[in-house]
Amino acid sequence: xxxxxxxxxxxxxxxxxxxxxxxxxxxxxxxxxxxxxxxxxxxxxxxxxxxxxxxxxxxxxxxxxxxxxxxxxxxxxxxxxxxxxxxxxxxxxxxxxxxxxxxxxxxxxxxxxxxxxxxxxxxxxxxxxxxxxxxxxxxxxxxxxxxxxxxxxxxxxxxxx
Numbered sequence: 001x002x003x004x005x006x007x008x009x010x011x012x013x014x015x016x017x018x019x020x021x022x023x024x025x026x027x028x029x030x031x032x033x034x035x036x037x038x039x040x041x042x043x044x045x046x047x048x049x050x051x052x053x054x055x056x057x058x059x060x061x062x063x064x065x066x067x068x069x070x071x072x073x074x075x076x077x078x079x080x081x082x083x084x085x086x087x088x089x090x091x092x093x094x095x096x097x098x099x100x101x102x103x104x105x106x107x108x109x110x111x112x113x114x115x116x117x118x119x120x121x122x123x124x125x126x127x128x129x130x131x132x133x134x135x136x137x138x139x140x141x142x143x144x145x146x147x148x149x150x151x152x153x154x155x156x157x158x159x160x161x
Contacts, residue, residue, distance in 0.1 A: 023048025023075035
């Protein structure tokens with residue numbers, strides 16, 4: 001996995017990639033909440049290392065309950081372009097199936113909603129929503145840092161930044 005040393009940690013985050021194994025549950029939920037709450041200049045996408053044919057029906061229902069319609073979304077595979085473009089990647093319990101992404105990577109160890117009853121999918125949904133909101137707050141704080149502060153952190157004067 002990547003780390004903060006793999007990239008300039010003070011570069012603004014503009015593209016977040018959520019990755020899980022099938023792209024049929026956790027990563028789709030995270031992308032949807034990110035799109036709901038994030039500022040418009042920060043984009044998100046989701047992908048799977050082994051995408052399946054369709055989102056899990058319980059995920060679609062659980063998200064419908066909070067006013068988000070995922071019925072038209074399709075799982076998609078992780079591409080090299082997505083990996084290269086990501087300023088931050090969040091992996092979601094995919095274990096050894098999680099690919100290397102050359103950027104800062106967070107791993108959220110979350111239960112897979114596949115085949116779970118709706119009550120358990122709701123709990124996963126709510127946990128993902130909380131984590132996405134916390135992530136957005138951190139991104140907004142990082143992106144709001146003045147360039148001079150970031151330059152100072154890299155050992156440069158503001159004029160050199």
